[in-house]
Amino acid sequence: MADEVKLYRTWSSRFSLRIVWALHIKGIEYEAIFEDLSHKSPQLLQYNPVHKKVPVLVHQGKPICESLVILEYIDETWKKETTPLLPQDPYEKAMARFWAKFVDDKLLPSVWSIFTEKGDEAKKEAFVPAVQNLEIIEEQLKEKKFFGGESIGYVDLALGWMAYLLDVFEEVMDLKLFDAHKFPLLSGWMKNFCDAPAIKQHLPPRDKLVTKFQLLHEKFQTAN
Numbered sequence: 001m002a003d004e005v006k007l008y009r010t011w012s013s014r015f016s017l018r019i020v021w022a023l024h025i026k027g028i029e030y031e032a033i034f035e036d037l038s039h040k041s042p043q044l045l046q047y048n049p050v051h052k053k054v055p056v057l058v059h060q061g062k063p064i065c066e067s068l069v070i071l072e073y074i075d076e077t078w079k080k081e082t083t084p085l086l087p088q089d090p091y092e093k094a095m096a097r098f099w100a101k102f103v104d105d106k107l108l109p110s111v112w113s114i115f116t117e118k119g120d121e122a123k124k125e126a127f128v129p130a131v132q133n134l135e136i137i138e139e140q141l142k143e144k145k146f147f148g149g150e151s152i153g154y155v156d157l158a159l160g161w162m163a164y165l166l167d168v169f170e171e172v173m174d175l176k177l178f179d180a181h182k183f184p185l186l187s188g189w190m191k192n193f194c195d196a197p198a199i200k201q202h203l204p205p206r207d208k209l210v211t212k213f214q215l216l217h218e219k220f221q222t223a224n
Contacts, residue, residue, distance in 0.1 A: 005030035008044050008056040010037060012204050012212060014161035015067040016055040021157055022071055022085060024198040026078045068100055071154055085154045099140060099147065100158035107133040108161070114177065115169055115213075116220045123175065134183055141185040145192055152196055156189075163190040164203050172213045 007023065007030050009016035023030050035044055035054055047056045047063035057064045057073065064073045075085040087093045110130040117123045137159070140147060147155035166178045180187035193199055 004058075004060065006033055006058040007031070008033045008035055008041075008047065008058070009054050010035055012209060013054050014165065015053075017202070017204070018067045018157045018160060019055045019057060019070050019074070020202050021152075021160060021199055022074050024202055025085075025152060026074060026082050028074070028078055068097075068104070068154075068158065071157060075154070083148075083151045083153075085148070085152075085157065087148075087153075096147075096154045099137070099155045102133075102137070103155070103158045107137060107159075111162075111166075111169075111177070114175075115173065115217065118221055118223075123173070130177075134178075134186065138183050138186050141189055146189065152193065152199070156193060160193060160199065162186075163193045163199075164206075165209070166190075168206065168209045168213055171210055172217050 005023070005028060007016070007019055009020065009032060011034060020032075033041075033043070035041060037054070040052060044054070044056060045052055047058060048054075048065045051065060053065075055065075055067055055070060057070045059073075059077065064070050071085060086096055107130075110126070110133050114123050114126040114130055117126045140155075146152050147159070169175075170177050178187075194203070
C-alpha cells in the first residue's frame with residue numbers, strides 16, 4: 001500500500017492518456033483499471049464524486065482527479081525519477097500552466113467543434129477559430145523540439161491528443177484539418193512526440209479509434 005499506484009482510465013480517453021504517458025516517462029509502476037463509462041464502477045464514483053470522470057490517480061489510497069492536476073502531482077511526488085515535467089523557474093512554470101490551460105479551454109474545444117458541427121458550411125465556419133488557435137500554439141514552438149525544451153513536458157502532454165487524433169478526425173470526416181506546410185513546427189513536434197518510446201508504446205490502436213469516432217460523428221450528424 002505504501003507506494004501503490006492505480007489509474008482509473010478508459011482505453012481511448014485523451015485525458016487519461018496524459019497520465020499514462022507521464023507515468024511511463026517517470027518509470028512509475030502502476031495498475032491500470034479500465035472503466036466502462038456507461039456503467040461506472042462504485043470505486044470511480046467513490047474516488048471522484050464531484051465529476052464522476054476519468055482519469056483518477058490513486059496513490060497510497062488517496063485519489064487525485066483532473067488530468068492537469070494529476071500531472072503536477074506526479075511531477076511533485078516523483079521529482080528524482082527523470083527530467084521534471086514542469087520548469088523549475090516560477091515564471092516558466094506559470095507559462096506552462098497558462099499554455100496547458102489554453103489547450104484545454106481554447107484549442108481542444110475549437111477543434112472538437114469542427115467534428116461536432118453538422119454540414120459542410122458549419123464545419124467551415126468552425127475552422128476559423130481552430131486555425132487561429134493552431135497559429136497561436138505554433139508560435140510557442142520556435143527554436144524548440146518540444147514545448148518543454150529538449151524533452152517532453154507538461155504542455156506536450158496536455159497537447160498530446162493532437163499528435164495522434166487529428167488524422168483520425170480527418171479520415172472520419174473526409175476533411176483536411178491540418179496543413180503541415182502551414183504549421184511546420186507543429187508538424188515536426190507531432191512526429192517527435194509520437195516517436196518518443198513512452199508515447200509510441202502507449203497509443204490507442206488507430207483502427208479502434210477510427211471505428212469509435214465514425215460512430216460518434218454519425219451520431220452528431222444525425223442528431224436533431
